[in-house]
Structures are given as structure tokens and as C-alpha cells.
Amino acid sequence: MENNISFDGFIQIALVVKDIQKTAETWARFFNIPVPEIQNHAPARNPELTYRGQPAYYGLKFAVIKAGNFVIELHEPDEHDSTFREFLDKHGNGVHHLGFQVGDKRDAIIGELEEMGYAMRTIGFYPGSSWTIVDSEDDLGVNLNIKPRA
Template sequence: MTNHAQVQNGVLGTKVIAQIGILVNDIESVSQAYADFFGVEKPQWSWTDPMDVAQTEFEGAPSEARSKLAFFDMGSLQLELIEPDQHPSTWRNYLNEHGEGPHHIAFVIEGMKEKVALMEARNMPLVQKGEYTGGRYAYMDTFKDLKILIELLENDKK
């Protein structure tokens, strides 16, 4: 039985998609293609933090996986380009299995532990998680029901 508040606000407490993540093999050329297409400046890419800072875990184990990231702010939505390194991660595995293209949709949430537990109770397991400057992320395997990964983003309170 679900309580009324959960039905009203959904599992995440939001329905605003904050970001779409796209996996690429060459972040330089794809960033340039998007910049040309939208008539905007090409963003500089940056590496995700190393393991000691990011505390990356993939399928429950610590992982050295890193990615190059480039961001396009598209009004209410952010487009994230992701070029993973060779270490095992949801990024690398998905790129190997499916090729370039959409990887996740992301939502900014509050209460990461609680949301992860709620989703795991719905048979949507945690695949990968880590820290970034100013917050943390978690990728949830929602393929069975939603046909895409969902990323949870929780920013530290200022």
C-alpha cells in the first residue's frame, strides 16, 4: 500500500528532469558538433575526481573509473557528454554494450539514502555511486520498468 504523499510526489519527490547524459567515444568532436549545432561555445571538458576523492563504487565495489565530462546548459536542462576511461563502470560497460548515445536522465533530489532505499525496494538497484565537489550521485538500474538509467543528484546544502 502506498501512502498518499508518495503517490502525489512520486518516488523521487520531483518530476523535473535536470540532465540528460550521453555516452561518447570522443568528447572533443562530439562537444564541437553540439556547439556548432546549437550555435554556442564549446565547453571545456574535465575529468571526474580520482577514486580517493570521488569514492566511486561500481556494483558494490570501489572503482578507479573516471570519465571526461562536458556540460551544455540548455535552459532548464543540462546536457552531459561522458567519455569514460577503460576501468569498469556503468559508463564503460554501457558504451561497450550499446555504443554511443543516451545513458541516463537525472533528477536533483534530497535525502539520497532514503531515495536509494525507496528505489531498491521497488527492484531498482543501485549500480554506481560517487561524490563530486558539492554533492553526490547515484545511478539506479531502472531499465526493467523505465527503459533507461536514472541518476539521482544530491547537492550539499549551502
């Protein structure tokens, strides 16, 4: 790739799980830390979120375990179509994506990945940044999350 993804930008591992409470408690015991807060995001219409090119509508339970500048994210999807539900139905519990902060190279990297045949599975925007899940699990064994900023 002309616009490579740097290891310096490796910022997250995201797991999709069937039972976020149990998983969060187990990780907390493993690291001897408090159980992370579990946020419950109900399904909502959001024009800033797409799934496989269409407006997305899904709910998600979400927790973050912070480890310095790196995070482990836990995702428990609801029954609606989403990248997380798709992964859970296909694989069960597992690593959904690796997240990379790429700065101003985000659009160039996404463009190159699309040229290489990787579909943009989910695109979302939030104040100050965005996230793009690249469907790379068949070739890489995991999806990628490309973000300009964390």
C-alpha cells in the same frame, strides 16, 4: 512510489560517447554555442566512489552544455570498469541517464528503488552533494541519477 520523483527536479541528460571532441563540436554547432570545455579526469583511487558495490577506479572525459537550469552532460569513459564503460560497450553512443534533484528525499527514494529491485550501479560523493546511478535501463530504457542537490 511513496516518495515520487518530481518532474520539477529534472536537471540533466547524460550521454555516453566514443569521441567526446567530435560530439561536443557537433552539439556546439547544433546550438550555435562555443564548444564546451572537455575535462579529462585520470583514473584515481577514490573511497567516495563505487561501481556495482566495489570501489571504483576509472577515468573519464567530461563536458557540460548548460541550458539555463538544465544540462546536457557528455561522458567518454576510459577502458576501466565503470557504469559509463558498461553502457558504451553494451549500447554504443546513447543516453546513459536522466538526472533528478530530489532534495532531502534522496535516501527514501533510493531505498524504495532498491525495494523495487533496482540496483545501485554507481554511488559518488563530492563536496555538498552526491550522485547515485540507478540501474533502470532494462525497464525504463535509461538509468536514473538521483541527487539531493545539483
